[in-house]
Amino acid sequence: MPASDRTTRVLRVDAADPDRGALREAAEVIRGGGLVVFPTETVYGLGADATNEQAVQGIFAAKGRPSDNPLIVHVASPQDLAPLVAAVPPPAEALLERFWPGPLTLVLRSRGAVAPSVTAGLDTVGVRMPEHPVARLLIELAGVPIAAPSANRSGRPSPTKATHVIEDLLGRVDVIIDGGDTGVGLESTVLDLTQDPPEILRPGGVTLEALRAVIGSVVEHQPTAAAPDVAPRSPGMKYTHYAPKAMVIVVDGPDIEMVQKINSLAYEYAEEGNRVGVMATAENRGSYLAPVVLELGPRADLAKVAAALFGTLRSFDQHEVDIVLAEALPEVGIGVAIMNRLRKAAGGRVVRV
Ligand code: TXA
Ligand code: MG
Numbered sequence: 001m002p003a004s005d006r007t008t009r010v011l012r013v014d015a016a017d018p019d020r021g022a023l024r025e026a027a028e029v030i031r032g033g034g035l036v037v038f039p040t041e042t043v044y045g046l047g048a049d050a051t052n053e054q055a056v057q058g059i060f061a062a063k064g065r066p067s068d069n070p071l072i073v074h075v076a077s078p079q080d081l082a083p084l085v086a087a088v089p090p091p092a093e094a095l096l097e098r099f100w101p102g103p104l105t106l107v108l109r110s111r112g113a114v115a116p117s118v119t120a121g122l123d124t125v126g127v128r129m130p131e132h133p134v135a136r137l138l139i140e141l142a143g144v145p146i147a148a149p150s151a152n153r154s155g156r157p158s159p160t161k162a163t164h165v166i167e168d169l170l171g172r173v174d175v176i177i178d179g180g181d182t183g184v185g186l187e188s189t190v191l192d193l194t195q196d197p198p199e200i201l202r203p204g205g206v207t208l209e210a211l212r213a214v215i216g217s218v219v220e221h222q223p224t225a226a227a228p229d230v231a232p233r234s235p236g237m238k239y240t241h242y243a244p245k246a247m248v249i250v251v252d253g254p255d256i257e258m259v260q261k262i263n264s265l266a267y268e269y270a271e272e273g274n275r276v277g278v279m280a281t282a283e284n285r286g287s288y289l290a291p292v293v294l295e296l297g298p299r300a301d302l303a304k305v306a307a308a309l310f311g312t313l314r315s316f317d318q319h320e321v322d323i324v325l326a327e328a329l330p331e332v333g334i335g336v337a338i339m340n341r342l343r344k345a346a347g348g349r350v351v352r353v
Contacts, residue, residue: 003061004171006035010162015039015179018134020141026175027141030055035062035172037151037165038138039179040130042103042187042205043158043310044165045074045148046173047138053115056147060117062172064154070120071147072105072188073127076139081106081127084113084145091215092193098214101131103188103205118147128188134179150187157242157310157345160185164314185307186337191218203337220336242345244316244324246277250346252328253353259287261353262325266290269323277321279312281305284327292319299327302335309338313345 011022026036033055036047046063048055050073060067073084078096082088086109095106110125119125127145130136139146150158153168162178169176189204189211197217200208211218251262266276266289277292281299294312297304316324326346331339343350 008170010176012178023137029174030142034174037173037176040135041132041183043182044151046151047146047148050114050118050145050147056115056117068120071118071149074146074148075129086111094214100129105188105190107192157313160310203340207333242341244313246316246321246324248324248346250326250328250350257353259284274322277316277324279326292321306334
């Protein structure tokens with residue numbers, strides 16, 4: 001069926017204590033090969049039965065997602081990992097013991113139990129057990145693993161509220177479960193355990209430091225100018241992502257110089273006839289001279305900034321700005337994932353002072 005020909009039902013549930021009846025209805029849609037958007041603790045996911053090839057192809061069509069970008073498989077319990085993978089090596093055991101349920105996706109050799117499109121032709125599969133009560137109950141009631149990318153149209157910021165999903169996917173999915181705001185606000189950490197040492201393909205909710213504390217050696221995947229990501233191992237990382245309609249420019253440097261540079265760029269772009277927005281932290285928001293200044297939260301509390309990032313990027317669309325000047329944030333802890341998403345939203349445009 002054409003991607004935009006579905007009638008979308010929106011089901012509101014209490015995130016902490018979801019109504020079983022409503023989730024049973026949504027689980028039936030999954031079992032019948034339909035598409036269900038559900039909240040997780042990271043971002044909203046666009047789910048289908050991971051064992052049903054036709055249903056999985058519906059995900060790619062609804063998102064407008066390139067077919068070479070594999071999907072994460074969501075399970076309801078740690079025991080559900082073994083049937084999906086060739087083997088569960090000791091580091092995987094230790095990691096799921098410590099971080100599941102939670103924002104960590106483990107990439108392991110696939111056993112071929114999921115539909116071919118899920119893994120986009122790779123011999124590996126990414127699996128995660130989400131913590132959100134709605135996600136967990138939905139997967140349990142569906143009785144099948146659920147393949148789910150973030151529930152945005154391809155290229156847009158990932159959704160952290162049901163309203164974001166409605167903006168992007170109304171008429172393109174069968175059910176949207178509205179469970180309120182997601183918690184972390186950035187997607188899971190994707191860790192490739194088929195490499196030695198294990199490699200972070202996408203930084204996310206579980207930090208490098210936290211992973212190292214459990215399994216020792218972990219490396220970060222670094223595309224370089226000499227070896228750009230032409231055949232990336234996490235194929236999703238090569239596409240433009242997280243972008244609002246405006247052009248985003250990140251400004252990086254010591255606080256005072258950064259604020260001054262943002263103000264001088266704001267002036268120059270306005271002179272050229274652009275409507276300028278600034279994405280500011282709480283500490284600096286009073287220092288900007290621009291028609292639109294949106295606040296992310298305090299730089300002293302990066303978890304708050306992470307939770308607000310995607311929603312704030314989307315808000316600039318409502319303010320109809322042409323340019324967004326964004327403060328860089330410190331790359332410590334969750335700050336690594338924040339800057340990863342911000343650089344992608346900016347298509348690599350970073351000004352250093
Ligand atoms: O927090 C999350 O991970 C959210 C929620 C819904 O669970 N999901 C999510 O999915 O962010 P998506 O499709 O937007 O991002 C999945 C990322 C992509 O970069 C993809 O390339 C990578 O994980 N990935 C999935 N399977 C992989 C595999 N077998 N090998 C390498 N990378 C993989
Ligand atoms: Mg995504």
